[in-house]
Amino acid sequence: MIYIYEESCRHVVCIVYTSNCDLRKLNLRFQTLKKMWAELCVFLLLVPNASGFGLQGTANMSEPPQKPEWSAQKVVDGNTDQETLTTCAIMDYSKAYKSVWWKVRLEKRFNVAYLEVYFRGSTSTRASGYYFYSYDSTEVFNPNSPDPNNLIYHHDPNSGCPTSIKNITVNRLAQEIVFINKRLTNYSSSCAGDDLTKTTVEICEVKVMGCNEDRYSSNRCDNRCNTKCKNRHCDAFNGSCIYGCADSNALTIDCIVCPDGxxxxxxxxxxxxxxxxxxxxxxxxxxxxxxxxxxxxxxxxxxxxxSGYYGNDCNTQCGKCAGNEMCDVNSGDCTGGCRGNWQVPKCNECKDRFYGYTGDCAGNCGHCKDNSICNKETGYCPGGCDSNFLGPLCQVCKPGFYDSTTSCLRRCGHCKNNATCDNASGHCTYGCEQHFEAPYCQVCEDGYYGEHCKTSCGNCSHMEVCDKQNGTCYHGCINHFKEPKCDVCEDGFFNRTCSALCGKCVNNEACDKETGECRNGCQLNFKPPLCHECQDGFYGITCNVTCGNCKNGQPCDKDTGECMNGCDSYVKPPLCKEIINSTFQEERRTDDDTPFNWSYVVIGILGILLTIAVAYIVYLKRQRPAVQHDKQKTSTQNYDNLTALKENHQYETMNSETNESHYQELPETV
Structure with a gap:
């Protein structure tokens, strides 16, 4: 809620905090404030902000709070307690964020004077390197690329730790305040306790102090900006027209306009x-x-x-007499000699190798060709310049060269847009071509190498910088990158980080170091193009074992050989290679729900048959003379030939191998 108090303190904006919408309580608070202001005349605008639609704006932040009660709104709730966690906005520090932001957008534009920032006291070192930005009503905050023109404060992490309470001068028209902190690759800090790899938001309060957009004062907001100021906007502290004047002819921040003369x-x-x-x-x-x-x-x-002129209306010039004496009024001679490098007697011509009639011949001739003498009035070299000097004065270097003290022998670096460097210092005024190091733009930035600095360094160990000429990593590479440039994988590894092992390429060849594909195919029974797994129908570490008879001809598991969906009906799981007795297979199929062990039945039957056979053999021995011929006939007619049964088994042997697959090879996804 906002009240405009216009009695003894006119136009002071007061923000009244309410925990609910009880207007009676709000009115009582306002009456109390009126009595207080009549005596104290509170001076500045306190602009608290809350998440959602708060008292004076909306607050939010880039990442969720560690706990719901540590939300962005806590920074603008008016509570400056720096240790009670529930009064602060806190992100989860363990998330290792590289870049975070918090912002508040006010309901309207204000003439903001300064900020009062209260960081969490026990962890304020984590805020090292932070930035604050302000944005006007029409300006948009871009988290990825904040406009440097909107920067109002940056804490230098190499200047020590930040204070837990900070006052920041703004003195701008603003509707949005933004806090940003980042941990870039080249981040460094001298603050003990500062983590160089991650950052967070741990802010307990941000007070935005200022006036309405057309008011100012260092102690209260009862002064309106002068009508001479453009759009009646002015300095938040002294009221000067820092945004320009209403009259375009005004030349000062006081907007005073004088007539000609x-x-x-x-x-x-x-x-x-x-x-x-x-x-x-x-x-x-x-x-x-x-x-x-x-x-x-x-x-x-x-x-x-x-001084030095004579004649009517001072229109005749004397020579350059010594001691600033006047020349002879008749001859123009300087009786006491000449000053500087002028030539006697009239002191109206320079000595050899000097020039400049308006400056006591103080100009030294430049680097004229063949050591000739320059023109004594203009300094021009009539015969041209020595190499790499720019005519006509031959005092500065030609474009593309610099440092006249070394005869302009030094060439400019790679200035941006093919611009020339400063011919004295050699600095590239407008910056360098991409990846060259300012200000001379003659060597590559860290991380690049080559004649034109267009090649990125490889993956040097310990994040070291490669040689800027040839790209060599002198202290070795990150694991599995190949020396000396560390820009490709060692044989046997592939992908961007060289962390993936090649498959079983034919003849132990190395795979493609980007895709991992084996260009000339795989070792026997491995599946192209990566050759990491067995072809269908094979399994094992070397894919040299043939799968069993899996159900419906499906392939087995390529590591264990197991048939995951079961076997054909005549072989045993899980490998589906061992043949089951066909006599009992049908019985087992018809009674799948009975938890009975058929192996015992088979053993029992075989035992009975063995007993009968033994008894029968004893009987035959006793009856051999009489029934030899009949025994042979009876044996052939009443019993199965067990040997023949075994040899004429209807099932195929599981040890036979086939090279023909009933499945098409599916393309692999890498």
């Missing part, structure tokens, strides 16, 4: 003091004659006669 002095318009050329008006900001003085007048404001 006057200039601003001590915030007032006063007459120009000197004599400008052609009667032109002086500069309205400085009072000086920007285009020079009239008729050899001189001085800062063209208010005195130029």
């Amino acid at each position: 006057q200039y601003i002095s001590n915030k007032q318009c006063v007459p120009c003091p000197g004599h400008c050329v052609d009667g032109a008006p002086c500069d309205k900001l400085t009072g000086r004659c920007n285009n020079g003085c009239s008729n050899y007048w001189t001085g800062e404001y063209c208010e005195t006669c130029l």
Whole structure:
């Protein structure tokens, strides 16, 4: 809720905290505040913010809180307790975030003076390196690329640990305040306890202090910005027109406009003091004659006669006499000699190898070709310059070279957009071509190498930088990358991180180091293109074992050989290679639900048959003379030939191998 109090403290905005919508309680609080303000005249706008639709805005953050009660709204609830966790917005530090943000968007634009930030006291070192940004109503916060023009504060992590309470000057029109912290690859810190690899949000309160957008004051918001200010926006502390003036002709932040012939002095318009050329008006900001003085007048404001001139209206110039003496009024000779590098007697010509009639011949001739003498008035070298110097003065280097103290022998680096470097320092003013290191742009940035710095370093161990000329990693590679450049996998490994093992390529060849494919095929019974698993119908570490008779011709498990969906009816699981007796297979099929062990039945029957056979043999021995012929006949007619039964078994042997598969090979997904 917002009240505008307009009695003894006019236009001061008060934010009244309410825990519910009880208007009677709210009115009582407002009456109490009116009495207090009548005496104290509270001065600044306190803009608390809450998550959702809060009192003055909406607060949220990039990641969820560690607990629901540690949400973004806690930063703007007015409670500055720095140790009670339920009063702070806290993310889960164990998540190892690389980049986080918290922001509050106010309901409208304010003239924000400063922020009061209260970090969690016991863990404030984790905030090292943080940034604060402010955004106007029409500006949009981009978490991936915040505009540096919106930056209001950055804590330098190499300057020590941040304080747990921080006042940050804003002095901007703003509707949104943003906190950001990042842990980039090259992040460094001198703060003990700061983690270089992860960051978080642990903020207990952010107070946004300021006035309505058209007001200011260092102690209360009862001053309106001057109407001379553009859009009536001004400095939050002193009211100066820092955003420009309503009158485009105004030249100062006080927005004073003077007529021609006057200039601003001590915030007032006063007459120009000197004599400008052609009667032109002086500069309205400085009072000086920007285009020079009239008729050899001189001085800062063209208010005195130029020393060294003689004749009517000071229009005849003396030579450069020593000691600033006047020349002879008749001959123009300097009786006491010349000053500087002028040539006697008239002191109106420079000595050899000097030039500059308007500067006491103070100019040294440049690097003229064949050591010739330059023009004494202009300094030009009539015969041209020495190599790599720029004419006509031959004092600075040609584009593409720098450092005249070394005869312009140094070449510029790789400046951005083929620009030339500064011909004195060699710095590339507008930056470097991509991946070259500023300011000289002559060597690669860390992480790149080659003549044009277009090749990224490989995966050097310990994140070390490779040689910027040839890309060599002098202290070795990350595991499984190949020296010396560490930019491809060692034989036997593949993928971007070289963490995957090659399969069983034919002749133990190395696989493709990007895809893992075996270009010339697999070892026997391995499945292309990766050759990591057996072809259908084979299993085992070397895929040299043939699968059994799995149900419906399905392939077995390629590691264990087991038929996961069961066997054909005449073989035993799980490998489906051992043949089951056909006599009892049908009985077992008809009584699947009976938990009976048929092996005991078979053993029992065989025992009975054996007993009968033994008894019969004893009987035959006793009756051999009489019934020899009949015994043979009876034996043939009454019993099965067990040997013949075994040899004429209807099932195929499980040890036979077949190279023909009943399944098509399905493409593998890597």
